[in-house]
Amino acid sequence: MTPPDASPGDQVQATNASGRDEPHPTSRLDDVVHQKARLGILVVLAEAERADFTYLKSNLGLTDGNLGRHLEVLAGSGLVHVEKGYAGRRPRTWVTITRAGRHALAEEMAAIRELLRRFEGG
């Protein structure tokens, strides 16, 4: 949904009915969070508080490698915390959402709702 010419973080300006410039809602979308799989991971974790690798993989329909890469990106941005452990002799990876992750998710959802509000409000 980011305009093609806009790089992440660009403040896309729009003029509203009163003639005042305000940033386009898409400029508030964070590329790290906005990506479909990563947004899904954050949504699931925000509700479940913590989930293991297998649960996320099956609920989001991702492959091991795909999920692993997305988790690396999210963990690198401090949005989730990954903890590797064992369940008996089998490795088990638990993922929890951080406070920053919750905040980023809330911002993302607010930006999407603002986009819809702007369109439906005319």
Added chain:
Amino acid sequence: MNDTQPDDVAAAKAVLARTEQLRRAARRDTKGLAVPLLVLGVLTLGYAVVSYVELNVIASDLGPGQSRAATDAELQFGQIADTYWGLVGAAGLLVVGLWLAVRSRRLGAGAGAGAWVAGGVGLLLLATVGLPFSPLGVMVGMVGFMAPTAFIGIALLLIAGRRRDRRLAVWTVVFGVVVTLAHLGFFTNRLGDLLRVTGLADSVDVHVVVQADLVVLAVVGLVLIGAAVRDRRAGEGTRRVDEPEVS
């Protein structure tokens, strides 16, 4: 000027729909209210039975001028009744915590038992050890006497806050307020008022009227159990609708 494009809007709607679907599935898996409400409902029915025994067996009317000393068993029962929500309530929270811990481990999602175990242990300590050497001790005793569900209610509200579970908070408030009012004789008094206003006070046996609070307690217990069954069925319905997405 509206610079939002239809493609943006369609994509935004699709994102919202998908996130809602994921949220519902995760909530169903990790925040089922069936077991917490079932346990609370059974405990409330148990409290109705305890209150019935206290009102109709231990404190029954012996007749004009009659009296007798309480037996040891009756005194022990009275002590259990006084600490019912502290002891049995704490056990209930621990049972829910244990169930959630097993479920979270098996399913691979959910916060586990931490909040429930902390609430149960806190309640148990308050009921057994209390705060005997603290000025707060008297206040705790008074609050427990006036509103026996106050502490389990606070524990459940803290758990609901920790789990970000609005539905649990709402049920806790309903449970806490109604059980406390029943404990204080509110429903018996209101039924008495109603009978007086309608002129039926003399035609209804007082012994029947004073059972109103017990009936309300039993109804609350059954409503909680009914809500638990409904939540379980709703969860099964969602499970059938929300099929995992394949990409």
